[in-house]
Amino acid sequence: MGLLLVLAIPVPVSAQASPATSSTIKQGYWWYAPPPKAEEPREPDPEALVRPVIPPMAELASWTPPKIRKLIEQQRDYAATVLTVDAVSDFWRLQDFARRKARAFAGVTQIAMLQHPELNSKSANPMVGDARSELTAYKDDVRRRYLRAHAGEFALVMFSRSTCGYCRVQWPIVQRFQDEMGWQVTLMDIDRRPELGQRFGVEVTPTTMIIRRNSQQRMVIAAGIEAYPNLTQMAYQAVKLLTGDIRPEQFMTGAGEEDGFFDALANGPVSASDPRSRASDMLGGDLVDLPAGPK
Template identity: 35%
Template sequence: MRARAFRRPTEQNVRDFWRVNEVTRKKAFAFTAVSDYTWQKNPELTTKGDYPITNPGRTAQVTMSEAEKRNKLAANRETFALVMFTKPGCGYCTEQAGILKWFTQSTGWTVKTVDITQNPAIAARFGVSITPTIILIQKGNQDYFPVTAGVASADEITDRTFKAVRVLNKEVTPEQFDMYEFQRGGGYDVTNKSR
């Protein structure tokens, strides 16, 4: 209908296009209204309990997610460490080192630095070709998990380290990578088949 109205914009073709558009608009409005009605009667079908849109709800969600990250990082600082790969003359590495200093001071985590020009075998083992690159390692485990490549903010490092710890601890699957513990069983938990 639309293609015909644009190809041959006669009064009849344009009128037909807008009539179809009107029907579509009314159907979309009806679907939205019935969805609101259904969600109000069946709140378990919504994600409002998992992802609130009000300011107080968003504040509570941020508070819970930040507390979960802080607690997870504190509980795992003795068994995990970050490794930052650098090279001489890398200005980005200098900036990243300053950000990591804040991270170590706020979390108590160990961060090791590896110069890829002096340790090319270690860089190759972890597939590092970009500096700075940060990876997560675990004591007694050969597995590792990339955290960032390029300069990353402190918040990004915190968030990605939290997620990587959960993966290496086998606490989450890739489908649950962005989900917090307080969201288990909710609308974003792919393992929850009851919804």
């Protein structure tokens, strides 16, 4: 009788598990809900527009030039994007700061040049007209005396073609060099003698070359038309290099500028290599037989 009473007790509908619920949701010791997936951190967009932080000018004055330049570039890009008066004004304030800093550096530089004249190019390169004319005349005289002293040791060869109009312009300049320096000059037409162009590696005409007699050394001093002052300057430098009077590092040292402001090796050697061996390696070649006189 008691068992029948228990079975007769109604069960609430809400307590009954529906088949769908019992099959889809399982909780307990052996069943658990998986943790929610964590969102992956997003990398900052390098192209994102960020307003630069401009420090006080007193702090900015202690920054290095590369750091200041980077801030100016950032502010420029920001101002060009947003196009507001404030942003553009901030950019030009930074530019004004950089301009004043540069002028301050220039002012201190001027004082340093006065206190250390050996660092000032004006000591070797005067800007006054009369002084420059005097310097030019002095350099011309140094070059002329040096090249005349080596006239018997070197010769000048100009390679040309019969169809080369520029060669007809360059040849009188080369002949003037012969008249003033006393050198032998030779005209070689590589149309008539193509083996010469191959032998000397000449493709462009006119090409003017210095050749050392009874030696393997030669050097191109002009490719194309070259004015007479430049031709004599290059000839002077080439002869000094080939004779070992200067090193390759001094090739831009002009006449009379040795041991001065424009001499790369004046205040200590830049390179410790042997100048003669280096010049020989750079300027060597086959032995050259020159005609007895100009052609």
